[in-house]
Amino acid sequence: MAADATTFTPLVLSDRINAMQESQTIAMAKKARALAAEGVDVISLSFGEPDFQTPQYIKDAAKQALDEGYTFYTPVPGYPELRQAICDKFERDNQLSYKPENIVVSTGAKQALANAVLALVNPGDEVIVFAPYWVSYEEMVKLAGGTTVQLMGTLENDFKVTAQELEAAITPRTRLVMYSSPCNPTGSVFSRQELGAIAEVVARNPHVHVLADEIYEYINFVGEHASLAQFAAVKDQVITVNGFSKGYAMTGWRIGYLAARKEIAAACEKLQSQITSATCSITQRAALAALQGGRSSADVMVEAYRRRRDMVLELVQDIPGFRTATPSGAFYIFPDVTGYFGKTTPTGETISSAADLAMFMLNDAHVAAVDGGAFGAPNCIRFSTAAADEKLREAFLRIKTSLAKLR
Ligand SMILES: Cc1ncc(COP(=O)(O)O)c(C=O)c1O
Numbered sequence: 001m002a003a004d005a006t007t008f009t010p011l012v013l014s015d016r017i018n019a020m021q022e023s024q025t026i027a028m029a030k031k032a033r034a035l036a037a038e039g040v041d042v043i044s045l046s047f048g049e050p051d052f053q054t055p056q057y058i059k060d061a062a063k064q065a066l067d068e069g070y071t072f073y074t075p076v077p078g079y080p081e082l083r084q085a086i087c088d089k090f091e092r093d094n095q096l097s098y099k100p101e102n103i104v105v106s107t108g109a110k111q112a113l114a115n116a117v118l119a120l121v122n123p124g125d126e127v128i129v130f131a132p133y134w135v136s137y138e139e140m141v142k143l144a145g146g147t148t149v150q151l152m153g154t155l156e157n158d159f160k161v162t163a164q165e166l167e168a169a170i171t172p173r174t175r176l177v178m179y180s181s182p183c184n185p186t187g188s189v190f191s192r193q194e195l196g197a198i199a200e201v202v203a204r205n206p207h208v209h210v211l212a213d214e215i216y217e218y219i220n221f222v223g224e225h226a227s228l229a230q231f232a233a234v235k236d237q238v239i240t241v242n243g244f245s246k247g248y249a250m251t252g253w254r255i256g257y258l259a260a261r262k263e264i265a266a267a268c269e270k271l272q273s274q275i276t277s278a279t280c281s282i283t284q285r286a287a288l289a290a291l292q293g294g295r296s297s298a299d300v301m302v303e304a305y306r307r308r309r310d311m312v313l314e315l316v317q318d319i320p321g322f323r324t325a326t327p328s329g330a331f332y333i334f335p336d337v338t339g340y341f342g343k344t345t346p347t348g349e350t351i352s353s354a355a356d357l358a359m360f361m362l363n364d365a366h367v368a369a370v371d372g373g374a375f376g377a378p379n380c381i382r383f384s385t386a387a388a389d390e391k392l393r394e395a396f397l398r399i400k401t402s403l404a405k406l407r
Helices: 024-037 056-067 081-095 108-121 136-142 163-169 191-201 230-239 260-274 281-292 296-317 352-364 388-402
Strands: 103-106 126-131 149-151 174-180 207-214 238-243 256-259 382-386
Touching: 024 352, 056 281, 081 136, 081 256, 081 281, 103 108, 103 260, 108 207, 108 238, 108 256, 126 136, 136 174, 136 191, 163 191, 174 191, 174 281, 191 230, 207 230, 230 238, 230 296, 256 260, 260 382, 281 382, 296 388, 352 388
Parallel strands: 126 149, 126 174, 174 207, 207 238
Antiparallel strands: 103 256, 238 256
Protein backbone atom coordinates (compact mmCIF):
# COMPACT_ATOMS: atom_id res chain seq x y z
CA MET A 1 0.00 0.00 0.00
CA ALA A 2 1.35 3.44 -0.91
CA ALA A 3 2.37 5.41 2.12
CA ASP A 4 0.33 8.49 2.87
CA ALA A 5 2.91 11.24 2.47
CA THR A 6 1.35 13.36 5.18
CA THR A 7 1.72 10.54 7.73
CA PHE A 8 5.50 10.71 7.46
CA THR A 9 6.03 14.45 7.21
CA PRO A 10 7.60 15.40 10.54
CA LEU A 11 5.89 18.42 12.04
CA VAL A 12 8.28 20.74 13.84
CA LEU A 13 6.67 23.67 15.59
CA SER A 14 8.83 26.50 16.87
CA ASP A 15 10.29 26.41 20.38
CA ARG A 16 8.46 29.69 20.88
CA ILE A 17 5.05 28.15 20.30
CA ASN A 18 5.89 24.94 22.15
CA ALA A 19 6.78 27.00 25.22
CA MET A 20 3.46 28.87 25.08
CA GLN A 21 0.39 27.78 27.06
CA GLU A 22 -3.13 28.00 25.75
CA SER A 23 -5.17 30.67 27.55
CA GLN A 24 -6.76 28.84 30.50
CA THR A 25 -9.85 31.02 30.42
CA ILE A 26 -10.43 30.08 26.79
CA ALA A 27 -9.64 26.40 27.56
CA MET A 28 -12.23 26.31 30.36
CA ALA A 29 -14.83 27.98 28.15
CA LYS A 30 -14.16 25.28 25.52
CA LYS A 31 -14.73 22.49 28.07
CA ALA A 32 -17.96 24.12 29.21
CA ARG A 33 -19.13 24.42 25.59
CA ALA A 34 -18.32 20.74 24.96
CA LEU A 35 -20.41 19.68 27.98
CA ALA A 36 -23.24 21.96 26.86
CA ALA A 37 -23.10 20.35 23.39
CA GLU A 38 -23.74 16.98 25.10
CA GLY A 39 -26.93 18.49 26.49
CA VAL A 40 -25.67 19.33 29.98
CA ASP A 41 -27.11 22.55 31.45
CA VAL A 42 -23.78 24.29 32.12
CA ILE A 43 -23.57 27.76 33.66
CA SER A 44 -20.36 29.33 32.43
CA LEU A 45 -18.77 31.88 34.71
CA SER A 46 -15.39 31.41 33.08
CA PHE A 47 -15.25 34.15 30.49
CA GLY A 48 -14.34 37.79 31.09
CA GLU A 49 -17.03 39.12 28.84
CA PRO A 50 -19.84 41.61 29.51
CA ASP A 51 -23.24 39.98 28.96
CA PHE A 52 -24.59 43.30 27.63
CA GLN A 53 -25.08 44.14 23.98
CA THR A 54 -23.01 46.99 22.55
CA PRO A 55 -25.09 50.19 22.97
CA GLN A 56 -27.30 50.94 19.98
CA TYR A 57 -25.72 54.31 19.08
CA ILE A 58 -22.40 52.55 18.58
CA LYS A 59 -23.94 49.87 16.36
CA ASP A 60 -25.64 52.64 14.34
CA ALA A 61 -22.30 54.36 13.79
CA ALA A 62 -20.87 51.10 12.40
CA LYS A 63 -23.77 50.78 9.94
CA GLN A 64 -23.30 54.38 8.90
CA ALA A 65 -19.55 53.82 8.40
CA LEU A 66 -20.30 51.00 5.98
CA ASP A 67 -22.80 53.11 4.07
CA GLU A 68 -20.32 55.99 3.91
CA GLY A 69 -17.64 53.73 2.45
CA TYR A 70 -15.19 53.34 5.33
CA THR A 71 -13.97 50.08 3.85
CA PHE A 72 -10.31 50.82 3.12
CA TYR A 73 -7.05 50.32 5.01
CA THR A 74 -6.67 52.98 7.66
CA PRO A 75 -3.40 54.45 8.96
CA VAL A 76 -1.64 51.72 10.99
CA PRO A 77 -2.05 53.47 14.39
CA GLY A 78 -5.71 54.31 13.65
CA TYR A 79 -7.68 57.16 12.05
CA PRO A 80 -6.32 60.57 13.15
CA GLU A 81 -9.80 61.65 14.34
CA LEU A 82 -10.08 58.54 16.52
CA ARG A 83 -6.63 59.12 18.02
CA GLN A 84 -7.64 62.73 18.70
CA ALA A 85 -10.85 61.53 20.40
CA ILE A 86 -8.73 59.19 22.54
CA CYS A 87 -6.55 62.17 23.53
CA ASP A 88 -9.74 64.08 24.43
CA LYS A 89 -10.86 61.10 26.54
CA PHE A 90 -7.52 61.08 28.40
CA GLU A 91 -7.89 64.82 29.02
CA ARG A 92 -11.53 64.52 30.19
CA ASP A 93 -11.31 61.36 32.31
CA ASN A 94 -7.70 61.26 33.43
CA GLN A 95 -6.44 64.85 33.16
CA LEU A 96 -3.65 63.53 30.96
CA SER A 97 -2.40 65.45 27.99
CA TYR A 98 -1.41 63.41 24.91
CA LYS A 99 -1.14 64.11 21.18
CA PRO A 100 -2.29 61.68 18.45
CA GLU A 101 1.39 60.77 17.89
CA ASN A 102 1.36 59.22 21.39
CA ILE A 103 -1.58 56.93 20.61
CA VAL A 104 -1.61 53.56 18.83
CA VAL A 105 -4.97 51.90 18.21
CA SER A 106 -4.78 48.11 17.98
CA THR A 107 -6.83 44.94 17.55
CA GLY A 108 -7.90 44.87 21.19
CA ALA A 109 -6.09 45.93 24.34
CA LYS A 110 -4.51 42.50 24.03
CA GLN A 111 -2.57 43.54 20.95
CA ALA A 112 -1.68 46.89 22.53
CA LEU A 113 -0.14 45.00 25.47
CA ALA A 114 1.69 42.56 23.19
CA ASN A 115 3.01 45.43 21.04
CA ALA A 116 4.44 47.19 24.09
CA VAL A 117 6.02 44.02 25.52
CA LEU A 118 7.59 43.08 22.18
CA ALA A 119 8.77 46.64 21.59
CA LEU A 120 10.49 46.94 24.98
CA VAL A 121 11.61 43.54 26.23
CA ASN A 122 14.85 41.87 25.09
CA PRO A 123 15.71 38.22 25.69
CA GLY A 124 16.99 37.90 29.25
CA ASP A 125 15.21 41.02 30.53
CA GLU A 126 13.15 40.76 33.69
CA VAL A 127 9.51 41.83 33.75
CA ILE A 128 7.90 42.29 37.15
CA VAL A 129 4.28 41.19 37.06
CA PHE A 130 1.97 42.00 39.94
CA ALA A 131 0.16 38.76 40.79
CA PRO A 132 -2.56 37.62 40.60
CA TYR A 133 -2.26 38.83 37.01
CA TRP A 134 -4.22 38.63 33.80
CA VAL A 135 -3.53 35.33 32.02
CA SER A 136 -1.78 36.62 28.91
CA TYR A 137 0.92 38.77 30.59
CA GLU A 138 3.21 35.87 31.32
CA GLU A 139 2.93 34.31 27.87
CA MET A 140 3.56 37.67 26.17
CA VAL A 141 6.75 38.13 28.18
CA LYS A 142 7.86 34.58 27.30
CA LEU A 143 7.22 35.31 23.63
CA ALA A 144 9.58 38.29 23.89
CA GLY A 145 12.22 36.07 25.53
CA GLY A 146 11.92 37.83 28.88
CA THR A 147 11.59 36.33 32.33
CA THR A 148 8.68 37.19 34.58
CA VAL A 149 9.26 37.96 38.23
CA GLN A 150 5.96 37.56 40.03
CA LEU A 151 5.19 39.78 42.99
CA MET A 152 2.27 38.25 44.85
CA GLY A 153 -0.39 40.36 46.54
CA THR A 154 -2.14 38.78 49.51
CA LEU A 155 -5.83 38.37 50.27
CA GLU A 156 -5.25 40.28 53.51
CA ASN A 157 -3.87 43.25 51.50
CA ASP A 158 -6.67 43.09 48.93
CA PHE A 159 -4.16 41.37 46.61
CA LYS A 160 -2.25 44.65 46.15
CA VAL A 161 1.52 44.69 45.77
CA THR A 162 3.12 47.55 47.71
CA ALA A 163 5.71 50.11 46.59
CA GLN A 164 8.22 48.63 49.04
CA GLU A 165 7.76 45.16 47.56
CA LEU A 166 8.25 46.60 44.08
CA GLU A 167 11.41 48.43 45.10
CA ALA A 168 12.89 45.26 46.57
CA ALA A 169 12.21 43.32 43.35
CA ILE A 170 13.77 45.79 40.89
CA THR A 171 17.21 44.82 39.58
CA PRO A 172 19.44 46.34 36.89
CA ARG A 173 17.86 43.82 34.47
CA THR A 174 14.26 44.91 35.18
CA ARG A 175 12.83 46.32 31.99
CA LEU A 176 9.12 46.46 32.60
CA VAL A 177 6.47 46.26 35.32
CA MET A 178 2.95 45.08 34.43
CA TYR A 179 -0.31 45.28 36.33
CA SER A 180 -4.02 45.89 35.80
CA SER A 181 -6.11 48.26 37.90
CA PRO A 182 -9.02 47.61 38.31
CA CYS A 183 -7.51 44.14 38.35
CA ASN A 184 -8.54 41.04 36.47
CA PRO A 185 -8.85 38.60 38.31
CA THR A 186 -9.05 40.15 41.80
CA GLY A 187 -11.11 43.31 41.23
CA SER A 188 -8.71 45.33 43.38
CA VAL A 189 -8.15 48.98 42.48
CA PHE A 190 -5.02 50.98 43.29
CA SER A 191 -5.75 54.25 45.07
CA ARG A 192 -4.05 57.48 44.08
CA GLN A 193 -1.96 57.29 47.23
CA GLU A 194 -0.79 53.73 46.49
CA LEU A 195 0.09 54.68 42.91
CA GLY A 196 1.90 57.77 44.20
CA ALA A 197 4.17 55.55 46.30
CA ILE A 198 4.74 53.25 43.29
CA ALA A 199 5.52 56.31 41.13
CA GLU A 200 8.26 57.35 43.57
CA VAL A 201 9.91 53.95 43.18
CA VAL A 202 9.58 54.05 39.39
CA ALA A 203 11.04 57.56 39.25
CA ARG A 204 14.09 56.34 41.17
CA ASN A 205 14.58 53.64 38.49
CA PRO A 206 14.66 55.35 35.10
CA HIS A 207 15.60 52.08 33.34
CA VAL A 208 12.15 50.68 34.20
CA HIS A 209 8.95 51.15 32.21
CA VAL A 210 5.46 50.35 33.47
CA LEU A 211 2.62 48.88 31.46
CA ALA A 212 -0.54 50.04 33.24
CA ASP A 213 -3.54 48.08 31.98
CA GLU A 214 -6.65 50.18 32.64
CA ILE A 215 -9.14 48.27 30.50
CA TYR A 216 -11.59 48.05 33.44
CA GLU A 217 -11.33 51.78 34.17
CA TYR A 218 -15.08 52.39 33.90
CA ILE A 219 -16.05 49.31 35.93
CA ASN A 220 -15.10 50.78 39.26
CA PHE A 221 -17.28 50.69 42.39
CA VAL A 222 -15.12 52.95 44.56
CA GLY A 223 -15.39 56.01 42.37
CA GLU A 224 -12.04 57.52 41.59
CA HIS A 225 -9.84 55.94 38.95
CA ALA A 226 -6.19 56.88 39.34
CA SER A 227 -3.58 56.43 36.59
CA LEU A 228 0.13 56.01 37.20
CA ALA A 229 0.85 58.30 34.22
CA GLN A 230 -0.78 61.16 36.16
CA PHE A 231 2.40 61.41 38.22
CA ALA A 232 4.42 63.81 36.08
CA ALA A 233 7.82 62.47 37.13
CA VAL A 234 7.05 59.07 35.57
CA LYS A 235 4.70 59.92 32.71
CA ASP A 236 7.33 59.10 30.07
CA GLN A 237 8.05 55.74 31.71
CA VAL A 238 4.40 54.67 31.69
CA ILE A 239 2.49 53.03 28.85
CA THR A 240 -1.23 53.19 29.56
CA VAL A 241 -3.41 50.57 27.88
CA ASN A 242 -7.17 50.85 27.58
CA GLY A 243 -9.93 49.76 25.23
CA PHE A 244 -13.59 49.36 24.46
CA SER A 245 -14.25 45.68 25.24
CA LYS A 246 -15.33 46.12 28.85
CA GLY A 247 -16.57 49.71 29.31
CA TYR A 248 -18.55 49.76 26.05
CA ALA A 249 -19.33 46.01 25.83
CA MET A 250 -17.45 45.73 22.52
CA THR A 251 -15.47 42.49 22.95
CA GLY A 252 -16.14 41.15 19.46
CA TRP A 253 -15.25 44.37 17.68
CA ARG A 254 -11.56 44.04 18.61
CA ILE A 255 -10.26 47.48 19.45
CA GLY A 256 -7.98 48.82 22.16
CA TYR A 257 -5.19 51.37 22.39
CA LEU A 258 -2.13 52.55 24.23
CA ALA A 259 -0.71 55.94 25.12
CA ALA A 260 3.04 56.31 25.51
CA ARG A 261 5.95 58.63 24.78
CA LYS A 262 6.18 59.08 21.04
CA GLU A 263 9.25 56.87 20.53
CA ILE A 264 7.48 53.91 22.16
CA ALA A 265 4.29 54.61 20.22
CA ALA A 266 6.33 54.70 16.97
CA ALA A 267 7.95 51.36 17.87
CA CYS A 268 4.53 49.78 18.47
CA GLU A 269 3.28 51.21 15.18
CA LYS A 270 6.30 49.69 13.36
CA LEU A 271 5.63 46.28 14.91
CA GLN A 272 1.92 46.44 14.14
CA SER A 273 2.62 47.51 10.54
CA GLN A 274 4.45 44.23 9.94
CA ILE A 275 1.99 41.94 11.71
CA THR A 276 -1.64 43.04 11.44
CA SER A 277 -1.73 46.66 10.20
CA ALA A 278 -4.55 48.72 11.63
CA THR A 279 -7.64 47.23 13.19
CA CYS A 280 -10.93 47.20 11.28
CA SER A 281 -12.07 50.52 9.75
CA ILE A 282 -15.74 49.99 10.70
CA THR A 283 -14.78 49.18 14.27
CA GLN A 284 -12.70 52.35 14.47
CA ARG A 285 -15.64 54.49 13.34
CA ALA A 286 -17.86 52.78 15.91
CA ALA A 287 -15.25 53.42 18.62
CA LEU A 288 -15.13 57.10 17.66
CA ALA A 289 -18.90 57.30 18.17
CA ALA A 290 -18.55 55.43 21.48
CA LEU A 291 -16.12 58.04 22.81
CA GLN A 292 -18.17 60.94 21.50
CA GLY A 293 -21.16 59.52 23.38
CA GLY A 294 -19.33 59.85 26.70
CA ARG A 295 -19.54 57.22 29.40
CA SER A 296 -23.18 57.22 30.43
CA SER A 297 -23.88 53.84 28.75
CA ALA A 298 -21.09 52.37 30.87
CA ASP A 299 -22.61 53.83 34.03
CA VAL A 300 -25.78 51.77 33.49
CA MET A 301 -23.76 48.56 33.14
CA VAL A 302 -21.62 49.39 36.17
CA GLU A 303 -24.72 49.63 38.34
CA ALA A 304 -25.67 46.10 37.24
CA TYR A 305 -22.15 44.81 37.93
CA ARG A 306 -22.22 46.38 41.39
CA ARG A 307 -25.58 44.82 42.19
CA ARG A 308 -24.37 41.41 41.05
CA ARG A 309 -21.12 41.72 42.99
CA ASP A 310 -23.09 42.43 46.16
CA MET A 311 -25.48 39.55 45.48
CA VAL A 312 -22.65 37.10 44.79
CA LEU A 313 -20.70 38.18 47.87
CA GLU A 314 -23.79 37.44 49.94
CA LEU A 315 -24.25 34.02 48.30
CA VAL A 316 -20.58 33.21 48.82
CA GLN A 317 -20.79 34.02 52.52
CA ASP A 318 -23.03 31.00 52.72
CA ILE A 319 -20.36 28.71 51.26
CA PRO A 320 -17.96 27.55 53.96
CA GLY A 321 -14.34 27.43 52.83
CA PHE A 322 -14.53 30.31 50.32
CA ARG A 323 -12.50 33.29 51.59
CA THR A 324 -12.86 36.36 49.43
CA ALA A 325 -11.95 40.05 49.34
CA THR A 326 -14.56 42.61 48.28
CA PRO A 327 -13.76 43.53 44.67
CA SER A 328 -13.63 47.30 44.08
CA GLY A 329 -13.92 47.02 40.31
CA ALA A 330 -14.08 44.73 37.23
CA PHE A 331 -16.56 41.83 37.25
CA TYR A 332 -15.00 38.89 39.05
CA ILE A 333 -14.79 37.35 42.46
CA PHE A 334 -11.67 35.47 43.33
CA PRO A 335 -12.10 33.38 46.48
CA ASP A 336 -9.26 31.49 48.14
CA VAL A 337 -10.42 27.86 48.27
CA THR A 338 -7.59 26.19 50.21
CA GLY A 339 -10.18 25.14 52.81
CA TYR A 340 -11.18 22.34 50.41
CA PHE A 341 -7.70 20.95 49.76
CA GLY A 342 -7.33 17.39 51.06
CA LYS A 343 -11.08 16.67 50.89
CA THR A 344 -12.48 13.71 48.93
CA THR A 345 -15.18 13.68 46.24
CA PRO A 346 -18.07 11.16 46.30
CA THR A 347 -16.18 9.18 43.61
CA GLY A 348 -13.05 8.99 45.75
CA GLU A 349 -10.79 11.62 44.18
CA THR A 350 -8.80 13.92 46.42
CA ILE A 351 -9.02 17.67 45.84
CA SER A 352 -5.43 18.83 45.98
CA SER A 353 -5.61 22.11 44.08
CA ALA A 354 -7.93 24.83 42.89
CA ALA A 355 -7.73 23.19 39.44
CA ASP A 356 -9.14 19.95 40.92
CA LEU A 357 -11.89 21.90 42.64
CA ALA A 358 -12.78 23.84 39.47
CA MET A 359 -13.00 20.51 37.60
CA PHE A 360 -15.20 19.00 40.34
CA MET A 361 -17.50 22.03 40.18
CA LEU A 362 -17.76 21.70 36.41
CA ASN A 363 -18.56 17.98 36.54
CA ASP A 364 -20.81 17.98 39.61
CA ALA A 365 -22.42 21.44 39.74
CA HIS A 366 -22.09 22.10 36.00
CA VAL A 367 -20.64 25.51 36.74
CA ALA A 368 -17.52 26.54 34.81
CA ALA A 369 -14.97 28.82 36.48
CA VAL A 370 -11.21 29.24 36.01
CA ASP A 371 -8.64 27.96 38.46
CA GLY A 372 -6.37 30.67 39.84
CA GLY A 373 -3.22 28.92 38.63
CA ALA A 374 -3.84 30.60 35.27
CA PHE A 375 -3.49 33.95 37.06
CA GLY A 376 -0.47 32.99 39.18
CA ALA A 377 -2.66 32.28 42.24
CA PRO A 378 -3.11 28.50 42.52
CA ASN A 379 -5.14 28.74 45.77
CA CYS A 380 -8.00 30.69 44.20
CA ILE A 381 -10.76 30.28 41.63
CA ARG A 382 -12.07 33.08 39.41
CA PHE A 383 -15.79 33.45 38.84
CA SER A 384 -17.05 36.05 36.39
CA THR A 385 -20.06 37.98 37.66
CA ALA A 386 -20.90 39.24 34.16
CA ALA A 387 -23.96 36.99 33.91
CA ALA A 388 -27.69 37.44 34.51
CA ASP A 389 -28.78 37.64 38.18
CA GLU A 390 -30.79 34.39 38.02
CA LYS A 391 -27.85 32.53 36.50
CA LEU A 392 -25.50 33.76 39.20
CA ARG A 393 -27.94 32.82 41.96
CA GLU A 394 -28.49 29.36 40.49
CA ALA A 395 -24.73 28.83 39.96
CA PHE A 396 -23.76 29.58 43.55
CA LEU A 397 -26.61 27.50 44.95
CA ARG A 398 -25.44 24.57 42.82
CA ILE A 399 -21.85 25.10 43.96
CA LYS A 400 -22.92 25.13 47.60
CA THR A 401 -24.78 21.83 47.14
CA SER A 402 -21.86 20.21 45.34
CA LEU A 403 -19.20 21.37 47.78
CA ALA A 404 -21.24 19.99 50.68
CA LYS A 405 -20.63 16.52 49.17
CA LEU A 406 -16.87 16.82 49.80
CA ARG A 407 -15.66 14.94 52.87
C1 LIG B 1 -6.88 42.82 32.24
C2 LIG B 1 -7.21 42.67 30.80
N1 LIG B 1 -6.42 43.29 29.90
C3 LIG B 1 -6.67 43.18 28.58
C4 LIG B 1 -7.74 42.45 28.11
C5 LIG B 1 -7.93 42.35 26.62
O1 LIG B 1 -8.99 43.10 26.17
P1 LIG B 1 -9.35 43.23 24.62
O2 LIG B 1 -10.65 42.52 24.44
O3 LIG B 1 -9.47 44.71 24.38
O4 LIG B 1 -8.25 42.64 23.84
C6 LIG B 1 -8.58 41.78 29.00
C7 LIG B 1 -9.70 40.95 28.50
O5 LIG B 1 -10.18 40.06 29.16
C8 LIG B 1 -8.31 41.90 30.38
O6 LIG B 1 -9.09 41.29 31.28
